[in-house]
Amino acid sequence: MIEISATEIKKQKKLVLTWSITFLTVFPLLIILGLLMRLNQGEKISLGMDNFYVLMTLHGLGMAGILYSIAFAALWYLIGTRYAKLNTGTGYFVFFMVLAGVAGLVIATLIGKFGAGWYLLYPLPFKGTFWPTWATGLSIISLIILGIAWLIGIIHLVYALAKEFGGFSNLLGWQYIRKKEVDRELPPIVLITTVSLVPGVIAFIAGAVFLVMFLLQHFEPTLAFDPLLLKNLIFFFGHTLVNITLYCCIGWVYALLPEFTGRPWKVDKVVVYSWNATFFFILFAYFHHLYMDFVQPLPFQYAGQIASYLSAIPATAITMFGVIAQLYHSKVKWGVIPLSFLLGTAGWAIGGFSAVVDSTIAANKVLHNTLWVPAHFHTYMLGGVVLFILGFLFYLSHSKEEQEKDKMAKFGLWLFVIAVHSFIATFYRGGLRSIPRRYSDYGGIRIEYTHSTGALLAQIASVFIGLLLVGLIIMYVSIIVKLSKRKIPSAGA
Template sequence: MAADTFRFSKSAKHLNSVLIIIPMVLLFIGVYGGLMQTLFRAGIIQSDPFMGGDYYKGLTIHGVLNAIVFTTFFAVALGNALIPYALKKHLNTKIAWTSGILMLVGSVMAGIVMLMGEATVLYTFYPPLKANPAFYIGLTLLVVGSWIAFFNWIPMYLNWRKENSGKKTPMAVVGMFTTFIVWFIATISVAIEILFMLLPWSLGLIDEVNVMLARTLFWFFGHPLVYFWLLPAYVMYYVFMPKLAGGKLYSDMAGRLVFMMFVLFSIPVGTHHQYMDPAIGAQWKFLHGIFTFAVALPSLITAFTLAASLEHAGRKRGGTGLFGWMKTLPYFDKEKWFFSYLIAGLIIFAFGGISGIVNASYQMNTVVHNTAWIPGHFHLTVAGPVLLAFLGGSMYLIQQFMNKKVKMKGWTLSVPYIYTIGVFIFSWGLMRGGILGMPRRTNTGATYANPESVLYQPEWMMYIDITVIGGVIMFIAIVIYIVAFFATVFSKSLATEEEAAVTFPISEPLHDEPALLLRNFKPYIIIALILIALSYAPVIYDVIQATYDGSAPYSPNSPVPLR
C-alpha cells in the first residue's frame, strides 16, 4: 500500500503547488514580523515605528499570517493531496480552483491592509480595536474558500463508501475529515461575529459593538482553531511517521478513537480563555475547564500509541534493551529527512501539552493570564509540532507535485533540530518571565526593559535576553528552510510529465482492530452538537443578559475613540 502511486491531473498538480508556494512567502513575512517583535520587546529596536513597521503591526501580521493564513492553506493542500490519494478518486478541479482563488484573494486583501497599518487589531481582532473592512472581508473569503475545499471532498468520500461498503475508511481520510468537521463548526461563530458585528461596525453602519459577545464568539472559534492546527500534524504522525521510522502503526483503533474524540471535545472548551472575563458565570467557565481536560485525553493516547509505534520500528532496526531501540531511529538519515520534522515536533509538543494544562486550570490560569507565559506556550504548540510538521509536509508535497528532488538535504534535515533548540530557549525565557509577571502583547522595550523608564523591571531582563537568543536561532532555522524550499522549487524537474505521480509513505497497522463503533462520523457529530448546546447556550445567555454598554472603535495607538 505504501508504494502505491496516484496520478493527479495537470490542473490539480498546479493548484496544489500554488497552495503551498504562496503561503510559504506569507509565512516568511510573518516570521520576520515575529523576529521584529522579539527585538522590540528587548529594546534592541528603540525606534517605533522601525522600517515602516511598528510593534503592534508586526504582532498582528505575525499572528494572522502564520497562525491563520499559512495553517489554513496547508490543511487544504494536504487534504487536496491525501484524500484523492487514499480514495483513488480525482478532485473536481473547477471547485478546487474556486476554493483556492477565494483563499488567495482573501489573504492578499487582509495582508495588504495589515501592511498598510489599517488592520492593527492583533491575531484575535477583538473589538474595540477596529480594522479596515477589507481585513474582515479577506478573512471571510479565506474561511469560505476552505469550506468549499471541504465540501469538494465529501462527494468523493460518499462515492467511495458506495463502492467499498464494509471497508474501513482510510486513516488519512478520517483524520482530514475530522480536521475540517472541527473547522467548519468552529468557524460558524467567527463568521457570525464578522458578518453581523465587526464588518457593519467597521463600515460605519452601526456605532457600537458588544465586546463581550464578540469575545465569546471568537473563542468559540479560537480554541478549536488550535485543534485545526494540530489535526493535520496528527494525520502525519499516524499515517506517515511509523512508516518513515521503518515500522507500523501500533494500533489502528487508537488512531481512529483519537480523531473521534477530537470531534466530540474540540468545541465546548473556548470559555477557558475567558476565565478572567466578566458577564459569564463561574459555573460555565468551570464546565468548559472540564471539557478542556477531556480534550487532553486524545493527546495522551497519541503519546502512548506513537511511542509504541516508534519502539516497534526501532526494534525492527536492531534496537535492543529497554531504551536501546531509541538510538536506532533515523534521526539523521538524509533520505528520511521528513522523519526529523515529525520527531522534533513530537518532542516539543510534550512540553507544549504539559504547559497547556496550566492554562486550562481555573486556579493556575490566574497566575499566568495575559503574561508572557501564554506566547511561550503557543510556541510549544502551534509554533512547534504544528509548524515543523507543516514545513516537512510542505517540502514533501512540493517535491511530489512538482516532480523535484529535494535540494540541500543536509540543511533541510538540520532545520527541525536547530529550530527545536531555538524554540526551547525562546519559550523558556517567555514562560519564566511570565511567572514573574512579564506581560504579553506589550512593547516592553519602551518601558519595562528600558532603564530610563520609571517602569523598568531589571529582574525580567535576563529572561527577555534569553528570548532574543532563542528567537534569533528560530529565525535562522526558518531562513535555512526557506532557502532549501525555494532551491527545490526552482530546480530542474526530474521529468516533464504534465500529470503528477504522487506517492505517500502510508503506514500499515500492526494491530488492525475492527473498530466497528468508529466507522461513522454521524453519531459523534450529533453528540458534539449536543455538548456544544449544553456548554454554550448558558454562556451566550449570560453574555446577552449582561448590562454592559457597547464600545466605540479604537486603535492600539491612542486611548481616544476613533469616533
C-alpha cells in the same frame, strides 16, 4: 474504491506546490515581523507603538492563516491523490480567494495601519483606534473572504470523502462500533481529516456571524452588541482554527510515518473512540479563554477546564503512544522526515502540557495574558505544527533515500529545533515572571524589575529567532534544490 489517474495526481501535485511555495515565501517574512517585535520590546530598535501593533496584528493573523492553509492543502493533496476525487478547479479557487483575503489584510495593516490584534476584540476595532475606518472595513471583508474560501474547501473535501466512503458517519468510523468486521478499512487520515475539519465548519460559521455583526457595526456605528457574546464567538473561532491546524497535521503523520517504519497504523475501535472524543474536546476547550470574564456562566468555566484536561487523554494515550509504537525498536533510519515528525510530536506534547497548566482556572488567574500564553502556543505551533509541515515538505521534495542522506537538512532541522525551544524558553520565563503580553515595550511599567526583565528576555529571544531563521534557511535550500531537480514521488506509491 476510486482510481486516481496519473494526470489527476500531476494536477494535485501542481496545486500543492503552489501552496507550498506560497508558504515557503510568507512564513519567514512573518517570522521577521516577530523578530522586529521582540527587538522593539528589547529596546534595541524603535518601531513606535503604532507600528508595533500593526506588525503584531499581521504576524498573528498571517501565522494562523498560513499555517492552517498549508495544513489544509497538505491534507487535500494526500486525500486527492489517494482516496477521493477532488476538483483542482475548486482547489485553485480556494487558493486565489485566500490570496485575495491575505492581500486585503496586508493593505489594511501595512498601509491602513489596522492594529486591533488578530482577535479584533469587540468593540476595540471601533473605539479609540489609531487607524482609519476604511482599514477596519477592509480587514473585516478580507477575513470574510478567507472564511468563505476555507469553508468552500472544507465542504468540498468532506463531501467528496463522504461520497467515497458511503456516508458521513463512516468518515467518523462509526462502522467500527456498529460491526465486528468492516467492509472497507477507513484510513486514519480520513477519520482525522473529518474530526479536524467539521469543527472547522462550525468555527467558520461562528466567525461569519461575528464578522457580519462587525460589518453592521462598521456601517452603523450607533449599534452596540453584547461584548461577552462577541468574545465567545471570537475565541471559539480563533481557538478552533488553531487547534484544528494541529490535528490536520496529525492526519498526515498517521499516513506517512508508517512508510518509514514499515509498521501499519490502522483505525480500530480505540482510535475511533479517541478521535470522536477529540471532536467534542475541540468544540468545548475554547471556554478556557474566558476564565477571567467572571460573569461568564460557571458551567462554561468548568467545561473549559474539564474539556482541556480530557483532551490530553486521546492526544497522549492514543496518538503519542501510537507514534512511540511506530518508532520503538523499529530500525527506522532517522532521515529528516521521521525526525521532523518525532520532534514535532514532542513540541506538541510540551506545548500541550503547558496549555493544560494554563487551562487550570486557579493558575490562569496569574498566567492569563502574561508571556506564558505565547509561550505555550509557540511551542505548539512553531515546535509542533511547523515541524510537521516541514516534514511534509521534505516528503514532497525528497525521496526516501535522499531524506536519509541529507545531512544538511538534518543539521538545519536540529538547529531550528534547538533555537525554537530556546526562543520559547524566554517566553516561559517571562510568563513565570508575570511579564504582560501584547506590550509594545515595557517602558511604561513602573515596576523596574518587570521592565528590565521583560526587555532582557526580549533581547535574548531575538538572538534565538535569528538562529532559527538560519536553521530554516538551511532546510529551505535543501527543499528548494531537491524540488527543482526531481519529480515529486507519486503519492500512495
